[in-house]
Amino acid sequence: MLDVDELWSFFFRSKDKVWVWIAMNRETREIFASACGDRTENTCRILWDRVPSAYKEAIVFSDCWSAYQAVIPSEQQRPVGKETGEAAHIERWNNTLRKQLARFLRKTLSFSKCVKMHEIRLKFFIHRYNTELLPIAG
Numbered sequence: 001m002l003d004v005d006e007l008w009s010f011f012f013r014s015k016d017k018v019w020v021w022i023a024m025n026r027e028t029r030e031i032f033a034s035a036c037g038d039r040t041e042n043t044c045r046i047l048w049d050r051v052p053s054a055y056k057e058a059i060v061f062s063d064c065w066s067a068y069q070a071v072i073p074s075e076q077q078r079p080v081g082k083e084t085g086e087a088a089h090i091e092r093w094n095n096t097l098r099k100q101l102a103r104f105l106r107k108t109l110s111f112s113k114c115v116k117m118h119e120i121r122l123k124f125f126i127h128r129y130n131t132e133l134l135p136i137a138g
Contacts, residue, residue: 001026002060003090004047004068006039007097009118018115020097020122021047024090026061029134031093031126036119041067048072061086096133101125 003024008017021043023033033050037043044067057076062068064079080086101121 002051002055002058003087004060004062004072005087005090005094006044006065007094008039009098018118019043020118022090022093023047023051023055024093025055026089029089029093030130034119034122034126036115036122039065039067041070044068044071063087093129096129097122097125 003026004022005024006019006021008019018036019039021035021037022031024031032052032055033047035043035047035050037046048071059078060068060072060076061078061080062072064081068079069077078086082091
């Protein structure tokens with residue numbers, strides 16, 4: 001089973017938003033796919049294309065954002081609201097990202113100069129999270 005979610009942050013200046021899309025293994029909490037871009041179906045498709053083939057048949061929990069419904073096959077989709085608690089692990093990961101890296105905070109003076117550097121820093125953090133910070137799933 002998978003969790004997918006998106007969060008926004010800034011690059012260059014506070015007027016320039018970038019959306020970070022994440023796919024997480026629901027059981028192990030490992031992050032195995034990400035994408036940076038806008039909040040459209042195109043960026044969602046980039047994320048879905050980066051999901052390893054072993055996960056392509058899995059049940060996918062997401063919020064009710066229309067991009068997920070357009071990209072992820074409907075028989076695999078389980079749209080859930082935040083109030084259900086079903087998205088707690090991926091929302092917790094979003095908070096961990098924001099806490100660990102100032103450039104991903106909502107209000108900050110730390111910005112990436114371009115989206116490419118934002119994505120590189122995200123990949124470094126994901127690698128560190130998966131190899132050092134990953135909590136023991138239980």
